[in-house]
Amino acid sequence: MSPRLPSVRRGERDRPAGRLRRARSAPAAPPVLAACGLSAGYGGAPVVRDLDLPVRAGEVVVLLGPNGAGKTTTLLTLAGALAPHSGEVHWAGAATTAPLHRRARAGLSLVPEDRSVIMSLTVRENLRVGRCDPALALAAFPELAEHLDRKAGLLSGGQQQMVTLARALARRPTALLADELSLGLAPQLVTRLLMAVRAAADDGLAVLLVEQHVRSALTIADRVHVLRHGRVAWSGTAAEAEANREAVASAYLPLA
């Protein structure tokens, strides 16, 4: 999918950014999850290098970048699905090498790029999988209530993604890592999913979001990192990203 560049003109405020993003004035808390000098990849050569990326309780950090920049690799390494080549992942203030299932038990929720609903199960059954509290899932997405007895395979892509996200949120995680929630979805659904993520962050969840849908992601982001060729090419607050759209967009351009 082609990246959607942040091309909104200043002053064009047809999105609910101001309402979705909470005011942040408190001093920075220690991160729940952090990449510290992290390099990672597949086999010998690292795909991402020297990443420093803290994610704090109550904030949404968005990782942007062109195809192949290393966003998913970063997410998988932070989640414990990939071992770092060098550097460390810190969880709750200490370095961790725990695998994904142990990080999940400790409060990390990963929403991978492929919607992980079980198609042959009903929505109700999906919402009971993996220490999930169905009542919490329905609190996040009340619109799923009318589909509880439908097989997940019969839902639309957006509804399936709601089930995936509802389940992830209903495990009461302390950190949520989500890869391309918006992939292939209509803008209205993207907004709905991102609003649920923002609400969870406002309740204290630490969120790292990989997104191609830049404009939507900026509506809920607190901080933004742009990856290019496995390195951070640009970092700043969401307000700075909005004010420096050219700098952010240039990370998507091919090298001269």
Ligand SMILES: Nc1ncnc2c1ncn2[C@@H]1O[C@H](COP(=O)(O)OP(=O)(O)OP(=O)(O)O)[C@@H](O)[C@H]1O
């Ligand atoms: N399982 C794998 N084995 C080997 N190389 C991989 C594997 N997965 C990804 N890569 C390579 O690592 C690089 C970064 O991929 P990654 O998926 O992290 O990028 P991305 O920024 O998430 O891209 P996209 O936006 O296209 O999903 C790419 O060159 C990709 O081909």
